Amino acid sequence: MTSDYIKQKLTEKFGEQVIGFEESYGMMTFESPKDINLKVLNFLFDSEDLKFRFLTDLCAVHYPDQKGREIAVVYHLHNLEDNVRLRFKVFADINKPDVYTATGLFSSANWMERETYDFYGVNFIGHPNLKRILNVDEMDYFPMRKEFPLEDQSRIDKDDEMFGRGGTLGFGTEKTDHGTLIEADKNNIGGEIV
Amino acid sequence: MSEQHIKLPEGSIEKTTTTLNLGPTHPATHGVMQNILELDGERIVSTEQTIGYIHRAFEKIAERRPLYQITPLTDRLNYCSAPLNNMGWHLTCEKLLGVKTPKRVDYLRIIIMELSRISDHLICNSIVGVDSGAYTGFLYVMQYRELIYEIYEEICGSRLTTNIGRIGGFERNFNDIAFQKIEKFLKEYPVVQKEFENLFTRNRIFMERTIGAGPISAERALNYGFTGPNLRAAGVDYDVRTQNPYSSYEDFDFKVPVGTTGDCYDRFLVRNEEIWQSLSLIEQAYKKVQEFKGAEAEIYHADVPEYYLPEKKDVYTKMEALIWHFKIIMGEIDMPAGEVYQSVEGANGEVGFYLVSDGGRTPYRLHFRRPCFIYYQAFEELTKGAMLSDAIIVMSSLNLIAGEMDA
Numbered sequence: 001m002t003s004d005y006i007k008q009k010l011t012e013k014f015g016e017q018v019i020g021f022e023e024s025y026g027m028m029t030f031e032s033p034k035d036i037n038l039k040v041l042n043f044l045f046d047s048e049d050l051k052f053r054f055l056t057d058l059c060a061v062h063y064p065d066q067k068g069r070e071i072a073v074v075y076h077l078h079n080l081e082d083n084v085r086l087r088f089k090v091f092a093d094i095n096k097p098d099v100y101t102a103t104g105l106f107s108s109a110n111w112m113e114r115e116t117y118d119f120y121g122v123n124f125i126g127h128p129n130l131k132r133i134l135n136v137d138e139m140d141y142f143p144m145r146k147e148f149p150l151e152d153q154s155r156i157d158k159d160d161e162m163f164g165r166g167g168t169l170g171f172g173t174e175k176t177d178h179g180t181l182i183e184a185d186k187n188n189i190g191g192e193i194v
Numbered sequence: 195m196s197e198q199h200i201k202l203p204e205g206s207i208e209k210t211t212t213t214l215n216l217g218p219t220h221p222a223t224h225g226v227m228q229n230i231l232e233l234d235g236e237r238i239v240s241t242e243q244t245i246g247y248i249h250r251a252f253e254k255i256a257e258r259r260p261l262y263q264i265t266p267l268t269d270r271l272n273y274c275s276a277p278l279n280n281m282g283w284h285l286t287c288e289k290l291l292g293v294k295t296p297k298r299v300d301y302l303r304i305i306i307m308e309l310s311r312i313s314d315h316l317i318c319n320s321i322v323g324v325d326s327g328a329y330t331g332f333l334y335v336m337q338y339r340e341l342i343y344e345i346y347e348e349i350c351g352s353r354l355t356t357n358i359g360r361i362g363g364f365e366r367n368f369n370d371i372a373f374q375k376i377e378k379f380l381k382e383y384p385v386v387q388k389e390f391e392n393l394f395t396r397n398r399i400f401m402e403r404t405i406g407a408g409p410i411s412a413e414r415a416l417n418y419g420f421t422g423p424n425l426r427a428a429g430v431d432y433d434v435r436t437q438n439p440y441s442s443y444e445d446f447d448f449k450v451p452v453g454t455t456g457d458c459y460d461r462f463l464v465r466n467e468e469i470w471q472s473l474s475l476i477e478q479a480y481k482k483v484q485e486f487k488g489a490e491a492e493i494y495h496a497d498v499p500e501y502y503l504p505e506k507k508d509v510y511t512k513m514e515a516l517i518w519h520f521k522i523i524m525g526e527i528d529m530p531a532g533e534v535y536q537s538v539e540g541a542n543g544e545v546g547f548y549l550v551s552d553g554g555r556t557p558y559r560l561h562f563r564r565p566c567f568i569y570y571q572a573f574e575e576l577t578k579g580a581m582l583s584d585a586i587i588v589m590s591s592l593n594l595i596a597g598e599m600d601a
Contacts, residue, residue, distance in 0.1 A: 025289055025534045054416055057535075057546055059561040076535060076548065076563075080416070080430075083437050087535065108419030111571045119253075134246035134600055143254060150258045 001049070001082045003028040009050060013043055020089075027085050034073075034090040038100045044077060044086070045105055052077040052086055055102065058112040060120040062094075064146045070094035071120055075102070092122065094145075101127040119144035211239055214582070218247050222586045224321060225596030229573070229585070236582050241574045245567075249600040256560040260525055261287045261361060262503055264560070269355035271564060272598040275314035275541040276356045277306045277346065282538035285440055286547040287361045287501075290534045295496045298486050299363040300442035302494065304479040305376065306349070306358060307441070307538075308472040312383075313342045314541030315423070315465040315472075316390075318593040322462055323394055325590045326403040331393050338386055341379050348372035362502035363495025373480075380477055387473075391466055401459065408576040408588035409457040418572040421565050422543025424592060427464045428456030434539040441538075446478050458591040500527050525555040542566050542593050566598040 003023055010018045010030065018040065020031040032040050044052035057076040064070055069091035077086045092099055101124040102109040113124045114133040121142035124130055132139060141148070217228035226247035232239040252267045259267075268279040281303055288295065295303075316339060320332035343353040348371050350358040359365065394400045410420070415428040425432055433450045435443045451467035453460030486493070495502050499518045508515035521527055531553040537546035546563030569592065576592075577585045 024532055027535055029533070055419055056537075056544065057548060057561065057563040059548060061550055061559045074548070076546070080432055080437075085535070087533070106419065107414075107417045108568050108571070111567065112419075115567075132246075134249040136246075143251070150254060 001079070001084050006050065006084075006086065009047065010040070010043075014040065024087070027087050029087040029089065031089040031091065034092050034099050037073075037088075037090045038102065038105075040088065041075070041077075041102055041105055044088075051079045051081055052084075054078040054080050055106040055108050055112075056085070058102070058109055058116060060116045060122055060144075062120060062145045064094075066091070068093050071097045071122060073099050073116065073122055097122045098125050099123070100125050101130075103127055118142070121145070210234065216585070218244070222325065222589070223594075224590060225594060225599075227570075227594065227596055227599065229589075231582065231585060233582060238577050238580055238582065238585055241577060241585070243570060243573060245570070245596075245599050247600065248596050252601050253560055253562065256557055258556055260522075260555045261501075261529065261557075262522070264557075265359075266355065266357045268562075269357055270597050271562060271601060272314070272540060272542060272545070272566070272595045273354060274317055274595060275310040276354065277310040277358045278314075278538060278540045279545060280356060280358050281307055281441070282536065282540065282545050282547060284359050284361055285538060286534055286536040286549055287529075288496075289536050290529060290532060290549060290551060291361065291498075291501050292530075293362050293496050293498050293501060295363060295441075296493050297442060297445075298483060298490065298493045299495060301479045301482045302364060302368060303359070303441050304443065304446070305476050305483070306346075308475045308479070309342050309345060309376075309379075311472050311541050312469050313339045314593070315469050316387075318541075318591070319394075319462055319465050320390070321590045322404070322458065322587060323400070325587050326400055328393065328397070328400065331390050335386065335390055338379070338383050341375065341383075345372055345375045345379065348375060360495065360503050362498045365503075366505060367492060367494040376476070376480060380473065380480065384473060387466070387469055394462070395466070403583075403587060404458040404462060404591070406455075407458040407580065407584045408591065409455045410572065410576060411456065414572070414575065415456055418575075419568040420543065420572070421569075422540065423464045423468060424456070424461055424543065424569055426451060427453035427460035429454050434537050434544050438537070440536070445482070446475055448475050458587055461591045528553050528555060537563065540565060542595070542598065543569070562601055564598045564601055566593070566595050567601070570594055570599060 006028060007021050014032065014036065017036060018030055018032045022029050044050050054077065055075065056078045059074055061072045061074060062070060063072065071092045071094055072089050073092065075088040077088060090099060099122055101113055103113065111133060113127055114130060116122050117124060117130055118132045118135050119142055131137065135143065212233045214231045214233055216231055217223040218226045228244040230242045256264050256267060265280055265283055268283045269276040271279050316335045320335050323331040346356050346358065347353055349368055350356050350365065410428050412428045412430050415425050416430060420428065421432065429452050431450045431452050436450060448471045451464050453464050503522055504515035504519050509519045529551050531551050534549045535546060537544045543565030544563060545565060548561040548563065549557050550559040552558040576588050
């Protein structure tokens with residue numbers, strides 16, 4: 001089974017709605033509007049010659065620059081009989097990240113969707129038990145989103161002598177053109193992602 | 195005494211089931227995870243799992259690290275077979291960067307991967323023994339896990355979290371002691387494995403404890419995303435090594451054992467047979483490695499200076515190595531943009547790496563497919579209606595590793 005054949009099958013069924021076909025490092029990738037994600041998954045599952053019946057992986061990616069389609073939910077599917085893999089994406093608005101759950105089709109999607117919710121806040125509609133799985137229940141944000149950068153290693157407003165920042169060793173307190181480094185850095189915190 | 199004297203929580207008189215908290219630090223969970231069992235007498239009515247106690251946000255941390263610094267993170271996923279994760283990660287990077295490894299590197303990698311598969315399986319199987327009351331096997335095989343760890347030590351200098359290999363190959367060639375130890379292992383271990391099997395396989399107590407405990411059909415196992423020995427025990431011959439060969443597995447001759455019922459006994463048998471297959475793979479790979487003579491026998495990495503971190507002694511003595519070292523460490527070399535999914539057959543199943551790169555030196559997004567995390571959700575279905583003691587043995591025979599589950 002070739003990518004062209006799968007593409008042809010999908011276009012026959014969904015027409016203009018399935019777009020963005022590309023072959024990335026040997027795996028066919030395409031996307032669809034999020035409203036028909038279940039229809040596409042069902043079609044791939046049920047179709048007699050496609051048989052994508054194994055959900056390898058489900059996760060999300062955050063693209064803050066793509067307005068209106070910031071959150072991508074990525075499904076990796078596998079046809080075990082013919083040994084073909086497929087990547088399928090749907091994009092959602094970060095202000096309303098509602099995507100239909102795949103738990104009806106794959107039992108394995110249960111925890112994977114909970115994980116995706118936990119880290120990206122994707123609201124899987126119809127999920128039987130959509131609550132946090134790896135983080136604490138009290139957490140009130142979605143930590144894998146890009147607006148939460150990891151701590152900048154060169155940050156010097158913290159007094160942490162043993163690891164070379166601040167403290168009495170004088171690191172980072174030298175005068176520069178912009179005043180002290182500490183002041184310069186304070187304006188920078190939480191800003192740029194390297 | 196009536197209710198007027200003792201205030202009991204509402205509904206506790208009418209309640210006919212017992213709630214039992216198994217974990218997160220119960221010795222039988224073999225890791226930090228919690229199971230809340232609802233018991234009717236000794237029968238399990240329902241279970242609820244809580245995980246995430248050792249979640250370390252590896253996926254987030256990886257977004258700020260260059261590729262070679264992510265290898266130590268993968269060590270800490272399934273720490274019983276860290277080299278398998280390391281190799282999976284190197285293969286992912288190599289796929290993205292378009293690095294082709296020489297045959298000798300592939301074969302050396304296979305030796306390491308199969309050794310770690312053995313070390314993982316023998317821990318899992320002997321723990322199943324411990325949980326069914328037979329401690330001897332566990333202590334006995336520990337000696338040989340130690341030997342495997344010594345082999346790692348010769349190659350990379352560490353034992354548990356190995357950080358073994360680099361993008362493009364290994365950090366140094368295998369020394370003679372490493373080969374001697376591999377030879378010793380190949381010679382001595384089969385006898386031990388045979389003895390271990392004699393202890394368990396037809397042991398009546400062991401059979402009665404494990405046969406029929408936690409069975410799953412092939413269809414349900416697939417639906418639950420099972421991979422690896424747990425899926426094969428249910429009768430599906432899916433193995434990444436044969437389906438999507440990586441690291442020259444296609445050059446080797448080995449069998450994929452399958453079970454029928456998917457219960458604890460089948461999982462035990464499948465793992466044992468995989469140990470034999472791994473031994474044969476190591477032997478074949480060892481022979482192939484010995485066939486390389488002269489300059490070829492010195493190859494232990496691909497010739498890709500822009501990605502391969504040079505050996506330290508070269509960095510101190512050679513100009514070119516110093517330049518490349520500097521370029522790699524200071525992050526002057528960007529990786530290509532693209533999306534890669536690469537998986538390897540880990541000890542628990544398909545360990546996958548989904549790497550999204552937008553150029554630059556760190557991944558834009560990295561997702562680990564952790565087999566443990568995916569199949570642990572079937573635990574309720576596996577143990578519903580079973581006895582409490584079955585729950586323990588199902589847990590150990592699924593080989594649940596908290597590090598892999600929580601990432």
